[in-house]
Amino acid sequence: MSDEHRKVPKRIAQTVLNSLKGGVVPRIGLPYIAVGRKNEIEALLHDVDIISEGGASFRFIVGRYGSGKSFLIQTIRNYVMDRGFIVADADLSPERRLQGTRGQGLATYRELIGNLSTKTKPEGGALTLVLDRWISAVQADASGETGRMPGDPLLTEAVDRKIVAVTSQISELVHGFEFASLLSRYYHAYIDGDDETKGKVVRWFRGEYALKREAKEELGVNIIITDDDWYDYLKLFAVFFRLAGYSGMMIMIDELVNLYKIPNAITRQYNYEKMLTMYNDTLQGKAKYLGIIMGATPQAVEDRRRGVYSYEALRSRLAEGKFSRPGARDLLAPVIRLDPLTPEEMLVLCEKLSDMHAGLYQYERRVTTEELGDFIKLEYGRIGADQNITPREVIRDFIELLDLLYQNPSLDMEKMLASDAFTYTKSEAVSDQTDSSYATFTI
Template sequence: MKIPKRIASAVINSLKGGVVPRIGLPYITVGRELEIDALLHDVDIIAEGGASFRFIVGKYGSGKSFLLQTIRSHVMDRNFVVVDADLSPERRLQGTKGQGLATYKELIRNMSTKTRPDGGALTLILDRWISGIQSETVAESGLDTSDPRFRKLVEQKIYTVISALNEMVHGFDFAKLLTIYFHAYWDGDDESKAKVVKWFRGEYTTKTEAKSELGVNIIITDDDWYEYIKLFAVFLKQAGYSGLLVLIDELVNIYKVPNSITRQYNYEKILTMYNDTLQGKAQYLGIIMGGTPQCIEDTRRGVYSYEALRSRLAEGRFGREGVKDMLAPVIHLTPLTNEEMLVLIEKLTDIHAQLFGYAPTLTQEDMVQFIQIEFGRIGADSHITPREVIRDFIELLDIVYQNPQLQVAQLLQSSSFSYAQPQTDGDDGEDAIAPEFAEFDI
């Protein structure tokens, strides 16, 4: 498995820092086949004009964000546009001080396509749309681009695309701005193009400013930003993409809001999104939200505290431990098995060796012992997460690489690491440890 050093570095450094890398995920994806297949089935429905809404639920470090980023990579390969944002105290779904609009801005800022996977793809999408229509017009009409009739034909195609938006809420103004952008693109007016992009990004603060610069008497606000997400989904389909996928993580930040009324307003926004996608009021749109079990299932402060959502999302009478329903709106992540974790650390060993240019020294037995030690901790079956195991293992790889004189087997058996091992009594009743390696702190 050959991996470019740029990607290898991003993978190792991100995982060691406890965050999910935005590139290189196919090199380290292990398990989660059922979850990925279920979400990609939703993607097929979205591409055909449907919509979907899912919650990904798992405790901190269990792989929620990793699964979201994996789906992000998959759908961009399928010609989808992806927008993603993590909620925070400053970013919510609804707020009185611009918190909802802040989430919208973050989503648009992170707008990504296969050719622009790192975000900032809005201008590229708009330019590609117009350029594509021009190429299509040339092929169909045979006219030269300098022919006066050519612009009229292009305008007709542009209006055909944006006319599909006029029936939607705020669709008329959205279509008007697309028209302004087209004329600015044609005339080479970069200043006007930038103003339209600024409006789409939600950066106009007053209607007066938008009216004077663009001639539209409306701006995107806390209350209606989601309507523009639905408009973008339909427009992107018209512009040649398969649809729009919205990824929102860290729902726990709504759970943490101290004011119960503010929390309810946010849950009401989730209910609106959920109903729109399931009732066919949204098209070409998928929404996936990630959160911890507590922030979803707590009936006092969580999503389930909003009765209309709890009645829609709670498991039925047939749900039970060990039985997965991947068609339910809430997907609960189960821990990766020991075997899957072993496969993962084997991949990380290979990537680490390629990054630093050395022959791997860890044997299969070393890796098995590492997994046994990690999962042998007291309470590991319910509390240990892939994030912790991965971080420990990369630290081990770093130490062994920088100290080649160390024996891995002895290092794993040292007292500094043996806190994780099941205790075994020696003949004298004392714990059997290897004190000569106590100085190695891993």
């Protein structure tokens, strides 16, 4: 076992192996098991450079269930936080959409704001931290320029001027005046130690005020964030985060299949119309310091009856060109289609998992590279595997094998691979993949 793999902290190894065995993507430890997708990651990181210079981007990552779609999204999430970005992510569901008649769009906004993450607070809930750090940084700058200490009225005046300089840039945008006034309100509550007012401002930013009257009485603003305009506030946050010292904002929305599943055609079209607005904004320069990545299955995008392509304005913008094909995808296009991992890449991944498992349970790795090769050959040798096998299936099978070998030292991998149970399980899994449109987990 290599020193590199021995260094994986047990807490991280436990989380990674448990998550993968359960069919979900771990939030931590991804660099230890990253394999393949080098070109896709480079393409998305090129977008990150554009965003940090004041641009915007919109990408769809399209792959079948278990193909590595959510894994790639989480990998990019970690990359951009390391580069000073604030990340907001959410999975769509029947209760969370881009648009809805019962607040489903606002529910998505609330989820995104609740999941705001930074490098120092990657688990989410970073809004208050970001606001407080911004004010502290402005105070420190003003104190350095004036030589005054906190509590000095001249320092407060200098900080006020700096706050106005920031908020004036925001107030020029749609809904920016109210947004800027609330930032100023938060600053004064921070200075006065008024935690109640700070809490009310944060509650407003989170979209938790249901009535304009209530917001007017408590905060002096005449508007609240609604199902129709929540995206405008994400654009405001992106500009504010930049002014607060971050590189930009990356929004990641997964499980677009939940829009595809909406039974009402008119409701689906409203959601696709909202998606078109967001897409056009990023490409036409109406958004700054903002990146949007959406994850979807091929059916959810390409189905002309219910998918994204049922909305002609989106289909004409997103449809793949004549020359792109598996193995030679245009990764500069708005839609990144994930090709399956190669058997060689899966072999490398299984080696990483073997070392991680051995390090977690403190035993000498028993599985040889030759046995790993036999396992991969069996997995990829099934009938229909070229079309139906996914990394999730292979990973779950492999971790189960490692667990059984660890718990039963008398067993060996060769006998387990030759068993009827393994053959039956795999043939069943392949047949299940032919109708996977309602699966629930994505790696």
